[in-house]
Amino acid sequence: RSTTVPNIDGSLNTEDDDDEDDVVDLAANSLLNKLIRQSLVESSHRVEVLQKDPSSPLYSVKTFEELRLKEELLKGIYAMGFNRPSKIQEMALPMMLAHPPQNLIAQSQSGTGKTAAFVLAMLSRVNALELFPQCLCLAPTYELALQTGRVVERMGKFCVDVEVMYAIRGNRIPRGTEVTKQIIIGTPGTVLDWCFKRKLIDLTKIRVFVLDEADVMIDTQGFSDQSIRIQRALPSECQMLLFSATFEDSVWQFAERIIPDPNVIKLRKEELTLNNIRQYYVLCENRKDKYQALCNIYGGITIGQAIIFCQTRRNAKWLTVEMMQDGHQVSLLSGELTVEQRASIIQRFRDGKEKVLITTNVCARGIDVKQVTIVVNFDLPVNQSEEPDYETYLHRIGRTGRFGKKGLAFNMIEVDKLPLLMKIQDHFNSNIKQLDPEDMDEIE
């Protein structure tokens, strides 16, 4: 593991950092996504629906009014700035709010409106006059639970007397306390403890059970089993809802075990393509040479914003220092930062406070920074056996076909790495043109 020592000026020293960022922390990534997400991710894909009873008519809504929500909830939704349901909400909300309640498994990428949907379902089924837990939501970490709780508070702003409580480690409840809050959000272990050992929650009174971030959940040892134990103690008429951003077989198997008679809704992800990206490479001797090439390019094109990818923390740090010393305004995003620090760096970059973001692989996935027009691979992405990492290459520079603006990608290549680049070119069947960094006219 690396050691991190903050300097007086807040910058960081790191040692021994060659292979860090490869460990992707799913829960941290998910939290980061939430922290930097301010609006919906729109998808052009159709929503696929599998009904538990295929003969029953399929409802969808184009407005929130059609859902016949309580007045105070509708007010809450509009106060959040929502005008109409997102793509997945159009199909999911009628099922979630149906009488009698229906169970649902829903999968779509983060940012498509899943949380808002189940929060709405919880708030619409809660009875403010009854002072005991009625809705239970399981989340993989405390931080993620807190994010969901914030949505409940904002959307439920006008629902007086509806309250949230967090069942998480560290939230100490004195012996003999009666839990009167209607909505409980917590992590599986603590919820289990509160239900069975401490008897703070009576599971037989729960009306809505939500399992959020199922893919992150099953990634954590013990959480699947704990969730299943909780689910088994729920009454049969309790509505059960499961959400996930991804749907590998393991997630699907878990979902089917835990949600009886479900409707299933899926929204496919936009496919990344390299079609509207112009790709170039510059042949270099060594790291200094790469840096020189980068400076030439940087001087040649100052439109828009750029992300520069390095393979290791050490390289990223080195490059950041070099560029700063040359008077460029750059920021460094790397794995040693906390999720909050990362979110704030991404936010500053989005606001255009820095034009260049230098990073390792942490920010290659999941984060869409729309205004980025230039991507530089200061190092080519390779896997452990020094073969090209095609997927990472695609994620770094790929854009969704339909919404994609034109983009530029530059690869800084040491001569001995050229075969790797040729493999990438063949793999994607695309054209990566050689560039003479002294002659930027070729680009335009």
Ligand code: ADP
């Ligand atoms: P997910 O749970 O799928 O990651 P969220 O429910 O967190 O998605 O929604 C992503 C972002 O879009 C949030 O900022 C949320 O406030 C916003 N959002 C959700 N539903 C709508 C809607 N119908 N209209 C506008 N914004 C929405």
